[in-house]
Amino acid sequence: MARANAEKPNMGLTNWKDAPQGKIYPFDVVVAKNYLSDNELAQLQRLVSAYLDMAEDMAERQIPMTMADWETRLNRFLAATDREILQDAGKVTAEIAKSFALSEFEKYRVKQDLTYESDFDLLVKEVAAKYHAG
Numbered sequence: 001m002a003r004a005n006a007e008k009p010n011m012g013l014t015n016w017k018d019a020p021q022g023k024i025y026p027f028d029v030v031v032a033k034n035y036l037s038d039n040e041l042a043q044l045q046r047l048v049s050a051y052l053d054m055a056e057d058m059a060e061r062q063i064p065m066t067m068a069d070w071e072t073r074l075n076r077f078l079a080a081t082d083r084e085i086l087q088d089a090g091k092v093t094a095e096i097a098k099s100f101a102l103s104e105f106e107k108y109r110v111k112q113d114l115t116y117e118s119d120f121d122l123l124v125k126e127v128a129a130k131y132h133a134g
Contacts, residue, residue: 001092001100003035006107015041023116024108029101051077 003012012035013019016028028034036044054077058065065073078085117125 001097004029004097004101004104006104006111011104011108014038023118024105024112026102026105029105029108030098032097047081047083050081 005012010016010020011024011029013024013028014037015034016022016024033041033044051074054073055070075085
């Protein structure tokens with residue numbers, strides 16, 4: 001939750017729908033992946049890709065799997081790649097994290113609204129500059 005911070009540039013987000021110049025919206029701040037660095041995103045992509053490749057291989061071999069089986073396989077996969085496995089669903093629920101991010105966004109939005117320049121604002125400035133330049 002520490003990454004969502006109204007005092008940081010772009011509220012701590014590294015990725016969002018219209019990044020880097022676009023306005024930040026509530027739906028952007030509740031996606032944990034949007035706070036990851038490029039390196040962290042690349043790691044996540046490789047991890048997910050490897051796990052899905054394994055799952056696809058098992059499906060092609062028609063190995064029946066229950067949700068409990070998938071949980072066991074995921075934990076083994078994470079352990080094999082030296083990844084931390086959250087116990088008891090972690091300390092922070094998704095609802096708490098979402099609520100925190102939205103409360104930080106409410107503080108951030110005030111600043112954003114004062115400084116944000118839309119495409120229209122930028123076009124008006126450009127036209128005005130050309131007009132005054134003669």
